[in-house]
Amino acid sequence: AMEKSYVSVFLLLVAISCALAAKDAGKKETKETKETTVKPKLPQTLSRGWGDQLIWTQTYEEALFRAKHSNKPLMIIHHLDDCPHSQALKKAFAESKDIQKLAEQFVLLNLVYETTDKNLSPDGQYVPRILFIDPSLTVRADITGRYSNRLYAYEPSDISLLYSNMQKAQKLLKTEL
Numbered sequence: 256a257m258e259k260s261y262v263s264v265f266l267l268l269v270a271i272s273c274a275l276a277a278k279d280a281g282k283k284e285t286k287e288t289k290e291t292t293v294k295p296k297l298p299q300t301l302s303r304g305w306g307d308q309l310i311w312t313q314t315y316e317e318a319l320f321r322a323k324h325s326n327k328p329l330m331i332i333h334h335l336d337d338c339p340h341s342q343a344l345k346k347a348f349a350e351s352k353d354i355q356k357l358a359e360q361f362v363l364l365n366l367v368y369e370t371t372d373k374n375l376s377p378d379g380q381y382v383p384r385i386l387f388i389d390p391s392l393t394v395r396a397d398i399t400g401r402y403s404n405r406l407y408a409y410e411p412s413d414i415s416l417l418y419s420n421m422q423k424a425q426k427l428l429k430t431e432l
Contacts, residue, residue, distance in 0.1 A: 303365055304345050305332060306355050311363045315372065318364040322390050325362060328424040329388040331375060332365040340410070341383040347411035354414060357421050378406050385409055385417065387424040398423055 301311035312318040315331070322329035332348075334341035348354055369380050374394040376384075384407035387395040398420045399406040400413055409417050 305365050315370050321362040326390045327362050329362040331386050334383040343411045344383045347414045351414050
């Protein structure tokens with residue numbers, strides 16, 4: 256009688272562990288199938304094509320934090336995916352080896368939406384526009400492009416000006432802080 260109850264308990268334990276294993280396997284299966292069905296196109300990197308090997312921040316807040324704590328200037332690029340001017344500037348920016356190299360010395364953020372921070376649109380909300388912020392979190396309104404009506408706009412032909420403005424943002428950093 257004692258042996259029979261041991262065998263019964265043993266069989267019961269085997270049955271329970273088999274049932275639990277099957278339940279777990281079912282869970283894993285549904286999780287995996289969910290993940291494969293929910294995957295849209297490849298996730299877009301934070302660079303959005305402005306320099307895939309560069310390190311980009313995700314939000315304005317993160318960018319400000321990084322600039323302050325790394326003591327690097329912040330470069331913010333406002334652009335839109337469906338704007339031909341933004342696309343042209345992005346191509347020139349990404350293809351310029353000098354800009355890509357110098358950009359490594361910056362905290363980088365590119366935005367396809369407007370921030371609520373009015374300091375980031377000192378002369379209006381147009382795209383593309385590029386602003387520099389120093390580690391003291393001051394927007395460098397003095398580093399401008401060549402257009403008097405859109406001070407922070409750059410065209411693909413302005414890449415060398417953008418490069419010298421990036422250098423200026425770095426020099427200011429060394430002299431002022």
